[in-house]
Amino acid sequence: MNKDLPQTERSMRDANVPAPEEGPVILYQWQGECLERWLENGGRGMVQAVTGSGKTRLALRAIDALEQKLGRKVMVKIVVPTSSLMRQWGKVLREHRRENRESPGDGRIGLRGGGRKDPVNCKYMIYVVNSARYELARQILAQLESGEAVFLIADECHHYASGENHLIFEFLTRINKEKAAYYSLGLSATLPSGMNGRILAESLGPRIYSYGMAKATDRKTICPIDVFHVALTFWPEEMAEYEDITDRMTRCFDVLRKKAPFLEGLSQRDLFEELRRLSTGMTGVLFSSGQRQETQLPEAQRGGGGNREISRLARIYLNLSYKRKKLVCLASSRIACAEELIRLLGGREKILVFGERIAQAEELYRVLNLQYPGRVGRCHSKMGEQANRNSLERFRIGEYRILITCKSMDEGVDIPDASIGIILSGTAGHRQRTQRLGRIIRKKEGKSRASLYYLHIEETVEDACYLPDLGDSRIFELAFDAKTREFGNDEYDDASWQVEEDLVCAGTDEKTMREAYRCLDKGRVRGDWMSTPEEMAGQIAAAHDPEERNYWVCMKKAAAAKKKL
Numbered sequence: 001m002n003k004d005l006p007q008t009e010r011s012m013r014d015a016n017v018p019a020p021e022e023g024p025v026i027l028y029q030w031q032g033e034c035l036e037r038w039l040e041n042g043g044r045g046m047v048q049a050v051t052g053s054g055k056t057r058l059a060l061r062a063i064d065a066l067e068q069k070l071g072r073k074v075m076v077k078i079v080v081p082t083s084s085l086m087r088q089w090g091k092v093l094r095e096h097r098r099e100n101r102e103s104p105g106d107g108r109i110g111l112r113g114g115g116r117k118d119p120v121n122c123k124y125m126i127y128v129v130n131s132a133r134y135e136l137a138r139q140i141l142a143q144l145e146s147g148e149a150v151f152l153i154a155d156e157c158h159h160y161a162s163g164e165n166h167l168i169f170e171f172l173t174r175i176n177k178e179k180a181a182y183y184s185l186g187l188s189a190t191l192p193s194g195m196n197g198r199i200l201a202e203s204l205g206p207r208i209y210s211y212g213m214a215k216a217t218d219r220k221t222i223c224p225i226d227v228f229h230v231a232l233t234f235w236p237e238e239m240a241e242y243e244d245i246t247d248r249m250t251r252c253f254d255v256l257r258k259k260a261p262f263l264e265g266l267s268q269r270d271l272f273e274e275l276r277r278l279s280t281g282m283t284g285v286l287f288s289s290g291q292r293q294e295t296q297l298p299e300a301q302r303g304g305g306g307n308r309e310i311s312r313l314a315r316i317y318l319n320l321s322y323k324r325k326k327l328v329c330l331a332s333s334r335i336a337c338a339e340e341l342i343r344l345l346g347g348r349e350k351i352l353v354f355g356e357r358i359a360q361a362e363e364l365y366r367v368l369n370l371q372y373p374g375r376v377g378r379c380h381s382k383m384g385e386q387a388n389r390n391s392l393e394r395f396r397i398g399e400y401r402i403l404i405t406c407k408s409m410d411e412g413v414d415i416p417d418a419s420i421g422i423i424l425s426g427t428a429g430h431r432q433r434t435q436r437l438g439r440i441i442r443k444k445e446g447k448s449r450a451s452l453y454y455l456h457i458e459e460t461v462e463d464a465c466y467l468p469d470l471g472d473s474r475i476f477e478l479a480f481d482a483k484t485r486e487f488g489n490d491e492y493d494d495a496s497w498q499v500e501e502d503l504v505c506a507g508t509d510e511k512t513m514r515e516a517y518r519c520l521d522k523g524r525v526r527g528d529w530m531s532t533p534e535e536m537a538g539q540i541a542a543a544h545d546p547e548e549r550n551y552w553v554c555m556k557k558a559a560a561a562k563k564k565l
Helices: 009-014 029-040 055-070 083-099 136-145 163-174 194-204 213-218 236-259 268-279 304-329 333-345 358-371 385-396 430-438 490-505 510-524 533-541 546-564
Strands: 046-049 075-080 109-113 124-128 150-155 182-188 207-211 225-232 285-288 291-294 350-354 376-379 402-405 418-423 450-457 474-481 486-488
Touching (some): 029 055, 029 207, 046 055, 055 083, 055 150, 055 182, 075 136, 136 150, 163 194, 225 333, 236 304, 268 304, 333 450, 333 474, 333 510, 385 402, 510 546, 533 546
Parallel strands (some): 046 182, 075 150, 150 182, 376 402, 418 450
């Protein structure tokens, strides 16, 4: 089987995976493998698969396969973290119902959450977890006791391991999991490890399949991606403040280390966890290799006075750390870089901008809306659910070309035609990074590549190479000078200069030179100059207008110059 092609119905039968009696169902190879493994495990388990690779389609196919295996109707319960994801699931289920030719009566879809409170006896019930906490377990238990088969799909299941969210699994204490007709599937791009991972495994079944970024790229189930690390610098006054804060943190930690020697050698994550505990007056619990370990303070520091001093120093260190992080996050050059980057990228592709702070998102919105009136939207927690929904829909239908968001789109947003992502300010969370990448790598007809720009401040604690293994995806290093508003690209700049020099020596007129400069400047922040000659020829032939054609002609010249150099 060609690993780059989706599995057809016939190839799934060859792999001993049941296919529906009606309707053309298409799965990628990984989905077929995963489904077979899930069935072999009794219809229980968790799947970790990169965002955009088809987790939802896998779950829909699992519903069909389970019903065919059991020979009867299954009551499907789907739990999601947000109301937007609830509505998205409702949309794909309606399509699924049409594919399977289910009548509305046989395959009703009910929603619980986001203001909806449909009857719970629908075949398909979709719950926002906030609404599911205190009712889902009771409803599942009642249906199991009445002899129904229940299939629980936990989407973004990493949310449901702890706290009140875990109440959705309370019915498990009242049933015999080996005999009850209970089936489960957990879905996430980043399954948790440690205690949370074990809790989810007890509720949903073990991890049965992992499908990471590198494998998805290799098998072409997601869009190829170019990743650009864009190095920025502080303004002088920001650099001075950063160095001052760092110096104070160093001095503070030197004192802390003498008073609490067990802090030495901890990983950054464990260190901050321990400092948070110490800052509240708690002592001596650190984490090592996932195990909790009791630790005693030195004899001289035991007692109220020593503990209070350690607690005070821990608070000072944490406050300085938060202040430094905010300074890095809100560096002035980020807005200037995003503005110039969007100008160079042109006006065709949809752009998602991800930030960490609402004030920063609003500032960029004001700047861009002046330049592209009516074409820029924003989406964050202070706008309200309806306003965010409206912004997202206007972006989806193309009224907005640029959408600026903070964290409201990290999960549960499906916009396949968005092909450019800009990380305005980074995040330390691996899960959030992966989810943001997933917003732009979904495949769509006519979408050849996606581009992700990660803005980071050089010579700070901010990490430039923050993404998971991207397989054969191309990675570029750019630099941005906020004073001149110019980008540098060491791999590209010599070739670009050579093209300019050749045009000047050929006596090219001033108007044509200005157009060449425009095209070459755009190429500096794209990876198009690395395309094959055949790809470039195709782009030239298919160009929508002279500007696009000129751009690809210049990229072809830059590629030729690069080859010579």
